[in-house]
Amino acid sequence: MTAVEIVDRSTMIGRLQRGLILKPRETAIVTVDMHRGHLDPAIATMAAKPDDSRRVIAAAKELLDFARVRQIPVIHVKLVYRKIPGLGSEGMIQPFWRALHDMTTEEDRLTPGRRSTVDGHNLEGSPGTEIIPELYAKADYVIDNKKRLDCFYGTDLRGLLDTLGVKSVCLMGINTNTCVLNTAFTAFNFDFRVVVLSDCVASMYGDDLHVLGLQNVARCLGWVLANDEFKEKIEEGAARND
Numbered sequence: 615m616t617a618v619e620i621v622d623r624s625t626m627i628g629r630l631q632r633g634l635i636l637k638p639r640e641t642a643i644v645t646v647d648m649h650r651g652h653l654d655p656a657i658a659t660m661a662a663k664p665d666d667s668r669r670v671i672a673a674a675k676e677l678l679d680f681a682r683v684r685q686i687p688v689i690h691v692k693l694v695y696r697k698i699p700g701l702g703s704e705g706m707i708q709p710f711w712r713a714l715h716d717m718t719t720e721e722d723r724l725t726p727g728r729r730s731t732v733d734g735h736n737l738e739g740s741p742g743t744e745i746i747p748e749l750y751a752k753a754d755y756v757i758d759n760k761k762r763l764d765c766f767y768g769t770d771l772r773g774l775l776d777t778l779g780v781k782s783v784c785l786m787g788i789n790t791n792t793c794v795l796n797t798a799f800t801a802f803n804f805d806f807r808v809v810v811l812s813d814c815v816a817s818m819y820g821d822d823l824h825v826l827g828l829q830n831v832a833r834c835l836g837w838v839l840a841n842d843e844f845k846e847k848i849e850e851g852a853a854r855n856d
Contacts (some may be wrong), residue, residue: 620825623833634837636809636844637851642687642780643811646765646787646794648674648749649692651735651742652818653788659735659742660725662788666816673813674786675748677841684848687778688754691765693736693793694743702733704761725818764796772804782807784844786814790827798835808836811844 651659653667662670678688695703706712711732714724724732736742745756757769765771775783783806785794794815801808810831817824832838839847 620829621833627832627838631837631839631843634847635851635854636782636784636807636847637854638684638686638848640779640781641784641848641851642689642775642778642782643678643681643784643786644765644771644797645674645678645688645690645745645749646785646797647692647760647789648690648746648787649736649742650744650746651693651740653746654742657741659731660818662816662818666818670786670788670814670816671746671748673811673841677786677811677814677844678749678751680845680848682751682753684852686848687780688751689757689771689774690745690750690754691757691760691769691771691797692743692745693760694738694758695736695761696738703735703737705735706733708762762796763793764800765793766797766800766804775806780806782809784809784811784839786811788815789817789819789823790815791817791819791823791830792827795827795830798831802835809844810836810838811841812838813841 650657652662653671655661655664655667681688695705698704701707706715715732743758755774757771757774759769761768783801785797785808787794794810798808798810808831810828812828815824817827828838
């Protein structure tokens with residue numbers, strides 16, 4: 615495959631960021647699959663790299679603590695699969711995931727160089743479905759019936775966001791290029807303001823696809839903000855009277 619140069623849209627992105635307003639009362643943070651099945655290397659069935667896991671957990675904890683103090687709602691959305699007799703995980707009905715599962719050589723794993731299994735991933739009642747403990751607080755909302763890459767698909771996420779009066783959806787989690795990106799697309803299509811928190815996302819599929827996910831959001835869908843940038847925008851939004 616021929617290497618391609620990333621198009622420089624920094625001027626456009628900078629102007630968009632300067633104009634961004636995030637009002638705390640209209641903002642929610644949605645965490646995407648921030649469970650042990652991705653982020654706990656000891657048991658993960660689709661593991662992010664250990665250094666990515668440590669980075670994402672630390673950055674997410676910092677930002678979620680900041681958000682809760684400012685009464686910004688936190689919504690955890692996680693994938694949980696049932697076990698179906700004669701099928702295995704209910705995810706196995708997806709043809710691409712089935713094809714990946716049937717490939718047994720190490721170089722064909724879903725996550726390059728790491729243990730991965732679609733059929734055994736986040737089965738109902740398994741430890742992998744547990745939200746990383748330091749990222750959860752009692753007042754948070756939890757949606758635990760995600761079945762595919764999009765956090766809106768088949769869940770009541772949109773209804774909850776509407777009930778809370780949310781206009782700005784800020785995403786963190788795993789994976790940048792699949793579940794986070796899919797959710798960003800749907801949030802965009804529902805006319806939410808879309809933000810991806812770059813310090814708090816990673817991809818088990820490789821750094822190249824992590825970069826792709828962030829570039830796709832920043833150039834097509836919304837805003838990509840580091841933790842410090844998000845905090846600054848929230849403080850600015852809180853100071854506005856309109």
